[in-house]
Amino acid sequence: MSFTSALRCRECKREYPLDPIYVCDFCFGPLEVVYDYEAMRQALSREKIERGPLSVWRYADLLPCEGEPVDICAGFTPLLKAGRLGEELGLRHLYLKNDCANPTWSFKDRVVTVAATKAREFGFGTLACASTGNLANSVAAHAARAGLEAIVFIPSDLERGKIVGSAIYGPTLVAVDGSYDEVNRLCSELAGKYPWAFVNVNMRPYYAEGSKTLGYEVAEQLGWRAPDHCIVPMASGSLYVKIWKGLQELAKLRLIDSVHTKMSGAQAAGCSPIVSAWEAGTPNIRPVRPHTIAKSLAIGNPADGYYALQVMAESGGFGVAVSDEEVVEGIQLLARAEGIFAETAGGVVISGLKRLVEAGRLGRDEVVVAFITGAGLKTQEAVTEALSPPLHVQPTIASFEQALGERSGVGTQRTADRAS
Numbered sequence: 001m002s003f004t005s006a007l008r009c010r011e012c013k014r015e016y017p018l019d020p021i022y023v024c025d026f027c028f029g030p031l032e033v034v035y036d037y038e039a040m041r042q043a044l045s046r047e048k049i050e051r052g053p054l055s056v057w058r059y060a061d062l063l064p065c066e067g068e069p070v071d072i073c074a075g076f077t078p079l080l081k082a083g084r085l086g087e088e089l090g091l092r093h094l095y096l097k098n099d100c101a102n103p104t105w106s107f108k109d110r111v112v113t114v115a116a117t118k119a120r121e122f123g124f125g126t127l128a129c130a131s132t133g134n135l136a137n138s139v140a141a142h143a144a145r146a147g148l149e150a151i152v153f154i155p156s157d158l159e160r161g162k163i164v165g166s167a168i169y170g171p172t173l174v175a176v177d178g179s180y181d182e183v184n185r186l187c188s189e190l191a192g193k194y195p196w197a198f199v200n201v202n203m204r205p206y207y208a209e210g211s212k213t214l215g216y217e218v219a220e221q222l223g224w225r226a227p228d229h230c231i232v233p234m235a236s237g238s239l240y241v242k243i244w245k246g247l248q249e250l251a252k253l254r255l256i257d258s259v260h261t262k263m264s265g266a267q268a269a270g271c272s273p274i275v276s277a278w279e280a281g282t283p284n285i286r287p288v289r290p291h292t293i294a295k296s297l298a299i300g301n302p303a304d305g306y307y308a309l310q311v312m313a314e315s316g317g318f319g320v321a322v323s324d325e326e327v328v329e330g331i332q333l334l335a336r337a338e339g340i341f342a343e344t345a346g347g348v349v350i351s352g353l354k355r356l357v358e359a360g361r362l363g364r365d366e367v368v369v370a371f372i373t374g375a376g377l378k379t380q381e382a383v384t385e386a387l388s389p390p391l392h393v394q395p396t397i398a399s400f401e402q403a404l405g406e407r408s409g410v411g412t413q414r415t416a417d418r419a420s
């Protein structure tokens with residue numbers, strides 16, 4: 001059951017019915033779901049949540065849906081203690097929230113399962129989105145599961161893994177010659193013309209709520225407590241803002257103690273409008289034209305940038321931007337230290353974390369959670385050149401030992417000595 005009562009404008013606080021709408025008619029502010037937290041508090045307990053399914057739907061009472069979920073098991077992904085990476089970075093209590101483990105290998109399954117469920121409740125026949133790649137994968141998959149039509153819009157220069165990762169589910173896949181911001185503008189216009197559920201346009205108030213589940217899960221997995229510090233990748237800024245909201249809600253519902261979590265946000269330097277505004281100390285985001293290998297984060301005009309800056313200020317977190325070289329190094333560091341192959345957004349987070357530690361902005365004893373939001377097989381182009389090619393050998397010991405010796409300069413002799 002849902003405890004929602006209305007949509008409310010974040011700016012002027014006017015209320016609206018729970019319809020597929022997203023912007024205030026009076027002030028153009030974004031609309032957000034309103035909950036009855038008092039009633040929710042009566043109905044919810046840690047035990048009730050713990051008895052729920054191993055997916056985001058264990059938090060159904062905190063989400064804005066009534067109907068049967070469109071469910072491919074998004075969420076309840078592992079929270080791993082990162083001993084080796086922590087040691088490398090100088091952090092004693094580093095955790096990785098591994099959202100690569102979602103059904104379409106990114107955190108977007110969390111938002112889409114909520115949006116798809118709501119779209120079906122509203123009676124839509126078509127699920128749509130403007131995407132930097134991962135969202136399109138997830139919308140196409142959830143539409144397939146629900147038997148809905150899917151039409152997904154992406155910039156035409158995306159990585160192959162992101163394109164195949166949508167096409168496989170049979171959507172109408174539209175590759176637009178333009179940046180994500182242009183794709184998004186096109187979709188906003190189309191949403192006024194076609195009766196489709198654009199998950200991140202007219203369904204945005206509901207869709208965005210799905211990201212709160214990352215905050216809930218991390219707190220539950222830490223034994224019902226908020227971490228001291230989160231580091232989160234930012235594109236539109238929605239994920240970052242909603243993790244904070246999720247933690248705040250748990251405290252409001254007395255499921256955890258008060259929250260003292262510093263929220264840090266990471267971007268690629270080639271598209272860092274939120275971090276640039278934070279560094280300049282201004283609430284005004286200046287849109288940029290993205291130029292980075294972190295394509296999933298390449299949003300030059302971030303819809304929730306303003307609210308992300310508010311959370312950064314309120315929580316005492318930091319903004320950090322990293323170069324494309326650091327993105328690749330971050331992906332490699334994570335893979336080699338912890339066995340997790342992240343996409344470019346993960347490289348942004350790990351290198352961003354490294355920078356914050358080096359700048360003395362994280363304490364060695366803080367409980368830190370780094371959010372790894374998407375999987376690396378989708379962005380192979382980013383790392384391929386940085387990796388050693390395989391040893392290429394004939395199926396003989398001699399060929400193998402020769403190749404190994406050439407690669408390492410030592411292997412052959414030692415192996416030969418031991419064998420004789």
Ligand SMILES: Cc1ncc(COP(=O)(O)O)c(C=O)c1O
Binds near residue numbers: 133240
């Ligand atoms: C892997 C990954 N991480 C993080 C983000 C950032 O999401 P948001 O737009 O909510 O800031 C995205 C956005 O597409 C993404 O694909």
Ligand SMILES: [Zn+2]
Binds near residue numbers: 010013025026027029
């Ligand atoms: Zn308003």
